[in-house]
Amino acid sequence: MTTPIPSRRTVLKGAAALSLSGAAGALGTVLAQPHGAALAATPANGQPAVQVALTAAEGSRPELAGQGTLALFNGGLPGPVLRVKKGGTLTVDLANTLRESVALSWQGVRLPAGAPALAAVAPGKSASLRLTPPDAGTFWYHATSPTLARRALSGALVVEEAGAPAYAFDHLLFIQSFPPESGVPIFPVNGAISPTFQGPASGRARLRLVNATPLFLRLRVRGPACYALAVDGQPVTEPFEFKEGRIVIPPGGRVDMAATLDDADASIIEIETTQDPIRLAVVTPVGPAGTPPSGPPAPLPGNDLPAEIPLKDAVRFELPIGDKAAGPASIGTIKTGRSVVLTLTNSLDAPVAVYIAGHPVRLLDNVYDGWRPWWHDTVPVPAKSTARVAFLAGSPGTWPIVGQRGGDGEVVLSRTYEVMA
Structure with missing residues (x-):
């Protein structure tokens, strides 16, 4: 598919690249415009509370997805953008008109285990799912079922930093x-x-x-x-x-x-x-022309994550990734305050994205215990390769680790880990 590119007079600068553990290179860039979210504001923890209604129902978008039905939120593709300030409470009134239960995964959002926001809603039923995201950032929600998620039951969650926005656009x-x-x-x-x-x-x-x-x-x-x-x-x-x-x-x-x-x-x-x-x-x-800014922008305000992860006495687990997704099975139990290292070994001929719930993780160097200077909740593991990650256990509960094969989204890793106070 050829797309014409308009001429431009600027030349791209060379600079440091961000490598994703070799899982197809380095990070890049994109943008789009936010779209609607219904809300009702009331005070909560000094921040506005947001209430939205979501209905999961069958729909179609033949111009995009061909013939057949999709599972859609509020009849839209994607579902509505949910927006809340950091520290504010988001209540989602979820009505499920599908023939199977719907539970939502709030990818990357640190929630207490067993939080109401994680509850499943049976066919023909409704429930209020409530969460207070502790971190500002860009996240997304989707059906926990990979089949439903692939059928378009998903949308974005934007948790805004406190105060005025740093960017007008x-x-x-x-x-x-x-x-x-x-x-x-x-x-x-x-x-x-x-x-x-x-x-x-x-x-x-x-x-x-x-x-x-x-x-x-x-x-x-x-x-x-x-x-x-x-x-x-x-x-x-x-x-x-x-x-x-x-x-x-x-x-x-x-x-x-x-x-x-x-x-x-x-x-x-x-x-x-x-x-x-x-x-x-x-x-x-x-807008008016001028001199473009040069050099890196100011960093965003940080979230409350550990400054250090002591690795000397870390608990270490091996997680093989293969063709068949085993049933949920715990890899072990960790006490809060302990460091954890997971070794993800991919024997497949395709890259795998591994989602680790409960805790953001640092991607470790494959040779020594040093980490990349950013966090992940979704870890890329290249084909026929190994990736190692570390985190500091701090959220009690039982948390899933799910690996999906790149290309078709097939689940090729399904485990849990338990954190105890």
């Missing part, structure tokens, strides 16, 4: 994928094909990228410099520039970034393929 890009009857993959962005958005001429826009596809997406932003602000919802300590605007995002992963715009040319966000690139979105500069 703050766009969300929620990427999904569907194989239509033509056989050519379609990648809607917020439910639209190749939408156009605006950013400040000679300025920067915050771009929130959610990969809601089962694919490892190789992305490139053709435009001026862009910088990593956050990975999987957690801010990086020092924003850094993406080399040549390139990034690979694993299924379920998120990246926030600051994209620089000049005063004349649009930036193009593409999926790189072995053939022609596929255009995802375009951002055009608006």
Whole structure:
């Protein structure tokens, strides 16, 4: 699929790249416009409370997904964007009209085990799911069932930092994928094909990228410099520039970034393929021209995560990833305050995205116990490779570890771990 690219007069700068453990390269950039969320504000912990209604029902989008039915929230593709301030309470009134139970996974959100937000809603029933996200960042919600999630039952959750926004232009890009009857993959962005958005001429826009596809997406932003602000919802300590605007995002992963715009040319966000690139979105500069900012932007406010993970006496577990997904089985029990190292060994010929619930993790070097300077909740494990991660146990409960094969989303790892006070 060929997509014409408008001329531009800026040249991309070379800079440090963020490697995702070799699982298809380095991180890249994208953007889109936020879309609606119903809310009702009342005071809660000094922050507004938000209440939304979600209905899970059968629907169709033949222009995107071909013939047949999808499972949709509120009849939309994707579901509505849920927004709440850090420290505020979000209540979701979920009505389930499907023929199977629906439970939601709030990917990357640190919730207490057994929280009401995790409860399943039986067919034909309704329930109120309540959560208070402790971290600001970009997250997403989807059906816990991989089958329902792949049928489009998903949407974005944006937890905003306290105070005034740092960026006047703050766009969300929620990427999904569907194989239509033509056989050519379609990648809607917020439910639209190749939408156009605006950013400040000679300025920067915050771009929130959610990969809601089962694919490892190789992305490139053709435009001026862009910088990593956050990975999987957690801010990086020092924003850094993406080399040549390139990034690979694993299924379920998120990246926030600051994209620089000049005063004349649009930036193009593409999926790189072995053939022609596929255009995802375009951002055009608006407003008065000037001198674009140079150097990295200021970091986002940090969340309450441990500054150190002592690894000398860490509890260590081996988790093989294979063709068959075993039934839920605990890998062990850990006391709060202990450090944990997980070794994820992928014997498959395809990369795997491993979601670790309960705790953000640091990706370790494969040779020694040093970690990359950012957090993950969704860990890319390349084909025929091993990845190691570490975290500090702090949330009591039983937490799942789920690995899904890149390409088809098949579950190839299913385990749990228990943290005890």
